Amino acid sequence: SQKIEQNSEALNIQEGKTATLTCNYTNYSPAYLQWYRQDPGRGPVFLLLIRENEKEKRKERLKVTFDTTLKQSLFHITASQPADSATYLCALVEYGNKLVFGAGTILRVKS
Amino acid sequence: DTEVTQTPKHLVMGMTNKKSLKCEQHMGHRAMYWYKQKAKKPPELMFVYSYEKLSINESVPSRFSPECPNSSLLNLHLHALQPEDSALYLCASSQGTGYGYTFGSGTRLTVV
Numbered sequence A: 001s002q003k004i005e006q007n008s009e010a011l012n013i014q015e016g017k018t019a020t021l022t023c024n025y026t027n028y029s030p031a032y033l034q035w036y037r038q039d040p041g042r043g044p045v046f047l048l049l050i051r052e053n054e055k056e057k058r059k060e061r062l063k064v065t066f067d068t069t070l071k072q073s074l075f076h077i078t079a080s081q082p083a084d085s086a087t088y089l090c091a092l093v094e095y096g097n098k099l100v101f102g103a104g105t106i107l108r109v110k111s
Numbered sequence B: 001d002t003e004v005t006q007t008p009k010h011l012v013m014g015m016t017n018k019k020s021l022k023c024e025q026h027m028g029h030r031a032m033y034w035y036k037q038k039a040k041k042p043p044e045l046m047f048v049y050s051y052e053k054l055s056i057n058e059s060v061p062s063r064f065s066p067e068c069p070n071s072s073l074l075n076l077h078l079h080a081l082q083p084e085d086s087a088l089y090l091c092a093s094s095q096g097t098g099y100g101y102t103f104g105s106g107t108r109l110t111v112v
Helices: none
Strands: A003-006 A011-014 A019-026 A032-038 A045-051 A056-059 A062-067 A072-077 A086-094 A098-101 A105-110 B004-007 B010-013 B018-025 B031-037 B044-050 B053-057 B064-070 B073-079 B087-094 B107-111
Touching (some): A003 A086, A011 A019, A019 A086, A019 A105, A032 A072, A045 A056, A045 A062, A072 A086, A098 B044, B018 B031, B031 B073, B044 B064, B044 B073, B053 B064
Parallel strands (some): B010 B107
Antiparallel strands (some): A003 A019, A032 A045, A032 A086, A056 A062, A086 A098, B031 B087, B044 B053, B064 B073, B087 B107
């Protein structure tokens, strides 16, 4: 069956450190992988998209890697801040522009 | 305008009521989506509209009826819902494959 798995436990880190979140998938061959941030009671906010032929993408303090052999994406937040605390969702695009989400990882950054 | 606007923000309805959720975007996006999100779960796709035509229905019960009157508007008509349909209903839009989605803030629906 198809699965998108993210760190099931919340990730607690100290302010200023780098947060690394993992997204693994099985039985998908995605052309694109996306990362979103979601705050409680709000809609997801698009952060980054990486294509299957791209190894790495950066945007300010954010970095995403995509390894289609390992079927894994890593999402890094450098110099993390308490304001980065949220749920981070990995998502794959299926046929017909259908976006499917992983369960998400809760990130807590403590000052 | 870079937003997706959803109304109402909160809705309480009885199981015999008929109500509608509205979604609007003025970014020129030709794909629009309805998602349902239960507490502590990821968003789950319900419907996809592409160029104002329904392209994906994820086997959603007929008590949920989507409508796309034009390229900027998306409605979700609700009728005879069950308490288990209580959730956050999210609308999103995108330029298409290969682009991120823009989500609205959602409608928090409670069925009593």
